[in-house]
Amino acid sequence: MSNLALEPAAPSFRSRAGTLPRRTLLRLANSRALMLFVLVAALIAAMSAFYPNNFPTRYNIAAVLLNAAQNAILVTGMMLLMIAGGFDLSIGSILALAGVWAGVAVGWWGWPAEAGLLIGIAVGGLAGLVNGLIVTRLGINALIATLATLTIYRGLTYLTAGTGVTPIGDAFKAYGQSVFLGVQTPFWVMLAVVTVGAWLLANTRFFRQYYFIGGNARAAKLSGIRVERLTLIGFVIMGLLAGLAGVLGASRLNSAVVSAGINVELSVITATVLGGASLKGGEGTVVGGVLGVLFIALVQNAMIINGIGIFWQNIIVGLVLLLGVSLDRFKHTHRG
Amino acid sequence: MTARILAQGIAKQFPGVQALDAVSLAVEPGEIHALLGENGAGKSTLGKIIAGVYSADAGQVFIDGAAVGAIDEVEAGRLGIGIVHQEGSLVGQLSIAENVFAGRQPTGRFGRIDRRAMRERTRALLADLGVTLDPDLKVAQLPPAQAQVVEIAKALSRDLRALILDEPTAALTLNETERLFEVCRTLAARGVAIIYVSHRLAEIFALCHGVTVLKDGRVTGVRRVAETSQDELIRLMVGREVHFARTTGARSFGEIRLEARGIAAAPFVRDASFAVRAGEIVCLAGLVGAGRSETCEAIFGARRLAAGEVLVRGRRVRFGGPWDAMAAGLGMAPEDRKDAGLFLSMDVAANVCATVLDKVSSSGRISSTKADALAGRFIRELRIATPSARHLVGHLSGGNQQKVLLAKWLAMEPDVLIVDEPTRGVDVGARSEIYRILRDLASRGLALLVVSSDLPEVLTLADRIVVMADGCTVGELDGATADEEQVLRLATRHTRVDALPVAA
Structure with missing residues (x-):
C-alpha cells in the first residue's frame, strides 16, 4: 500500500502519551484493514479449532468464498464512490436489471452467451451513467438520486421480464458454474476485480484524485481536479461492476431472477464502512472493504455452523458495524 | 471598585x-x-x-x-x-x-x-x-x-x-x-x-x-x-520589533503575463480591467464585498465569465474550469484555506502534490518517493514548521497552513499566481515570512496578483495597487507612493472615509 494521503500521518505527539494497550489499540484503529485482517484470522483460527469437522472443509470454504464474491465485486465500486464522498443505493436493482437483460438476450432471443454477458454489463454501465448524470448535471444529491433510481431500475427489471428467465442456457451457465481449483468462477472474477481495483486505487494518479474529492471537493476543484467528470466516471464504474455481479449471479443460477439483489446495497455499504470508509469521504481502501465483506461472510458462516438463527445473525452484523465505527470515534477523539 | x-x-x-x-x-x-x-x-x-x-x-x-x-x-x-x-x-x-x-x-x-x-x-x-x-x-x-x-x-x-x-x-x-x-x-x-x-x-x-x-x-x-x-x-x-519594509521599486518588470479586459461575472463582478507583468506584484485592494475574490475566480475559470476577456501572455483564453487555467500557467491560492484551499484531513505531502499529481507519478503511477521529495523541498524552502511531510495539515498552525497552500501552488510552477488574502489568520512572524516569500517569487519573474483587505499589507507588498469598488476597478495607484487614505478614498468612492477604523 502506498501511503500518500492514504494512511493517517505518523502518530502525532498526542498518541505517544498513551499507555501501551491504548497505543496498540490506536495503531489497530488507525489501520482498519490491519484490524479486520487480525479479526478475520482470529475468527478462522477459532472456528477451525472448535469445529474441525464443519468449518475448515473444502466445501464450506468454497461456499463462503463464493457467497462473498458478489459483495466483494460491489464493494470495490462502492469504496471508490465513498472515498469521493458519494455512494449508490441502486446497485441491487442494477444487478437484477443486468441479469435479466443478459437472460432475455440469451434465453429468449438466442444470442450467444458472451453477447449476453456483455449486454448485461453494458446495461449496468448505462444505469450507472444515468445515476452519475443525475448527480453531477442535475446536482441532486447521491442519496436522493439513487434512492429514486433504486425503484426505477427495479421497475424496469419487472417490465423487461416480469417472471424472470429460467433456464437461460447451458453455454451461459458455464460462465458461472465452472470450477477452478475447487471454487466456482465468480470467485476468480472477484479476485481479479479486487486485485486490479485495489492496485489502481492505491497507486494510480487517476484514482488517487478521488481521495482529494472526498477530502474537500471545493479545494479539489480549485486544484484543477475535474470533480464532476470523475464523479460521473465513479458512478459508471459502480454500474459496470453491479452489472458484472448481476450477470455472474444469473449465470451461476442459470436463471435471471427479478428479485435478485434486494437489500444488497445495505450489506455492501455496511462492509464498505466496516472496511474503513466514512460518509464524509476521503478515506478507505479496497483491501479494507473486501476484508469487511469477508469478515461479515465469516461471521454469518460461523453462526450458521453454530445453529444460530437468521434473526440473530442480523443483530450480530449490526452490532459488529457499530463496534467498528465506534473504534473510529475512539481514534478521532484521541488523536485530536 | x-x-x-x-x-x-x-x-x-x-x-x-x-x-x-x-x-x-x-x-x-x-x-x-x-x-x-x-x-x-x-x-x-x-x-x-x-x-x-x-x-x-x-x-x-x-x-x-x-x-x-x-x-x-x-x-x-x-x-x-x-x-x-x-x-x-x-x-x-x-x-x-x-x-x-x-x-x-x-x-x-x-x-x-x-x-x-x-x-x-x-x-x-x-x-x-x-x-x-x-x-x-x-x-x-x-x-x-x-x-x-x-x-x-x-x-x-x-x-x-x-x-x-x-x-x-x-x-x-x-x-x-x-x-x-x-x-x-x-x-x-x-x-x-x-x-x-x-x-x-x-x-x-x-x-x-x-x-x-x-x-x-x-x-x-x-x-x-x-x-x-x-x-x-x-x-x-x-518578543521583538517587527517592521514590514515597503517594497522598493528597484525590480524591473517583464512582459504582460495576465490581462483582464472589462470582465464581468454576475452578480459581484461588473467591469474589471487590469494587467499584471512578469516580476510584478499587483494588489487588488478594496472593501470586503467589492468583488475582488470573485474577479480572481472568474479569471481562474472557477466562476462563469459573463463578459469581457482574459489574456494570458497576450493571447485570448477561455477557461472551462480551473484545470484549463492551470494548463495555461495560472495558479490561485483561494481566500478560505480551510474550506477551499487545503485538504485538512490529509498530510502535508498530499496537499503539496494535489496540483501536480502527474509530476509525482511515472506512467500514471504515484510515487511516494517523488511526492516526499517535492514536499520536502517546499518544507525547507518555505520553512514550513511541521514534524514531517506525513503530518496532517489540519494540525498545523494558521501560518504554516498558509505556507502549505502556497507550496501547493508553487509546486505547479505557475507563470501567474493569484493569492487571495495571503495572511488571513496568520500571526505576525509568519506574516513577514510570507511577505518575504512573495517578494522573492516576484524577483524571480513570477507575476503575482494579490488580493488583500489589509491596507498596510497592500502598501507593503504592492508594486501597483488596483482598487475595486462595487464590482468595478475604479483606479490604480503606484505602490511606492500611495498611502492608505488614497486607497480608501478610491475604495469607498462616495462613502465617508474620516471615521473609518484602519485594519492593521
Whole structure:
C-alpha cells in the first residue's frame, strides 16, 4: 500500500502519551484493514479449532468464498464512490436489471452467451451513467438520486421480464458454474476485480484524485481536479461492476431472477464502512472493504455452523458495524 | 471598585500544549478590555474559560467578586456572561428570533412557544443595538455583520454583565466594524465589562481602554491603551520589533503575463480591467464585498465569465474550469484555506502534490518517493514548521497552513499566481515570512496578483495597487507612493472615509 494521503500521518505527539494497550489499540484503529485482517484470522483460527469437522472443509470454504464474491465485486465500486464522498443505493436493482437483460438476450432471443454477458454489463454501465448524470448535471444529491433510481431500475427489471428467465442456457451457465481449483468462477472474477481495483486505487494518479474529492471537493476543484467528470466516471464504474455481479449471479443460477439483489446495497455499504470508509469521504481502501465483506461472510458462516438463527445473525452484523465505527470515534477523539 | 471580571492564576493544558499558564486578568464594569496576542497565544482559550465553555485546570474566575466554579452555557447565562464565538453559534435555517432565544423561548400555556413575545423581544433587543431587522428573517439570509449583531443580541437576551467577543470583525467590512464598535461602546456605557479578543492593533486603539497581551499562554504585559503604542504592543506580542519594509521599486518588470479586459461575472463582478507583468506584484485592494475574490475566480475559470476577456501572455483564453487555467500557467491560492484551499484531513505531502499529481507519478503511477521529495523541498524552502511531510495539515498552525497552500501552488510552477488574502489568520512572524516569500517569487519573474483587505499589507507588498469598488476597478495607484487614505478614498468612492477604523 502506498501511503500518500492514504494512511493517517505518523502518530502525532498526542498518541505517544498513551499507555501501551491504548497505543496498540490506536495503531489497530488507525489501520482498519490491519484490524479486520487480525479479526478475520482470529475468527478462522477459532472456528477451525472448535469445529474441525464443519468449518475448515473444502466445501464450506468454497461456499463462503463464493457467497462473498458478489459483495466483494460491489464493494470495490462502492469504496471508490465513498472515498469521493458519494455512494449508490441502486446497485441491487442494477444487478437484477443486468441479469435479466443478459437472460432475455440469451434465453429468449438466442444470442450467444458472451453477447449476453456483455449486454448485461453494458446495461449496468448505462444505469450507472444515468445515476452519475443525475448527480453531477442535475446536482441532486447521491442519496436522493439513487434512492429514486433504486425503484426505477427495479421497475424496469419487472417490465423487461416480469417472471424472470429460467433456464437461460447451458453455454451461459458455464460462465458461472465452472470450477477452478475447487471454487466456482465468480470467485476468480472477484479476485481479479479486487486485485486490479485495489492496485489502481492505491497507486494510480487517476484514482488517487478521488481521495482529494472526498477530502474537500471545493479545494479539489480549485486544484484543477475535474470533480464532476470523475464523479460521473465513479458512478459508471459502480454500474459496470453491479452489472458484472448481476450477470455472474444469473449465470451461476442459470436463471435471471427479478428479485435478485434486494437489500444488497445495505450489506455492501455496511462492509464498505466496516472496511474503513466514512460518509464524509476521503478515506478507505479496497483491501479494507473486501476484508469487511469477508469478515461479515465469516461471521454469518460461523453462526450458521453454530445453529444460530437468521434473526440473530442480523443483530450480530449490526452490532459488529457499530463496534467498528465506534473504534473510529475512539481514534478521532484521541488523536485530536 | 471591584473588578467585574477577575481571573486569577488560570492554567489550562491541552494534550501536548500548555495553552495557558498562570494567567490573570481584571476588567472593570464599563471597561472594554482587549486580549491581544498572536494565533495560538491562548486568547480564545482564556475567553472560553471565563465564559464557562472550557474549565480551567487551575486558577479561579470571579464575577463581581463571587467565585465561579465549573459552569455550563445555562449557568453562564444566569450569571450574565455572554460570549460571541469566533465560529458563530447560529443556525442558518432558523429565524433570528429563534436563534436569539435558542433553548429559552418564552412559553405560554402547555409549553407552547409564545412567538409574538419572542418576536417583540427580539425586535427590542435589536433596536437596542441600533439595528432594524425583521425577527422572522432566516439567519442564513443575513450578511456576516448582521449575523454578528444577532449573536450579540443573543448574548444580550440575558441580563448581561460581561461580554466576550472573540475576533468579531474577522468577517466584517470597515463600515460594519464601525457599527459593531458603536454597539460595544453603548454596552460599556451601561456598565457591561467587555473582553475584546483580537490581533488587530488598530481596532484596539480605536475601541479599547485596557489591553492584556498574551504570548505562548503567558501574560507579557498589561497596559492602558492611552499610554502605549503599536510598537510596544507588537514587541510584547512577538518578543521583538517587527517592521514590514515597503517594497522598493528597484525590480524591473517583464512582459504582460495576465490581462483582464472589462470582465464581468454576475452578480459581484461588473467591469474589471487590469494587467499584471512578469516580476510584478499587483494588489487588488478594496472593501470586503467589492468583488475582488470573485474577479480572481472568474479569471481562474472557477466562476462563469459573463463578459469581457482574459489574456494570458497576450493571447485570448477561455477557461472551462480551473484545470484549463492551470494548463495555461495560472495558479490561485483561494481566500478560505480551510474550506477551499487545503485538504485538512490529509498530510502535508498530499496537499503539496494535489496540483501536480502527474509530476509525482511515472506512467500514471504515484510515487511516494517523488511526492516526499517535492514536499520536502517546499518544507525547507518555505520553512514550513511541521514534524514531517506525513503530518496532517489540519494540525498545523494558521501560518504554516498558509505556507502549505502556497507550496501547493508553487509546486505547479505557475507563470501567474493569484493569492487571495495571503495572511488571513496568520500571526505576525509568519506574516513577514510570507511577505518575504512573495517578494522573492516576484524577483524571480513570477507575476503575482494579490488580493488583500489589509491596507498596510497592500502598501507593503504592492508594486501597483488596483482598487475595486462595487464590482468595478475604479483606479490604480503606484505602490511606492500611495498611502492608505488614497486607497480608501478610491475604495469607498462616495462613502465617508474620516471615521473609518484602519485594519492593521
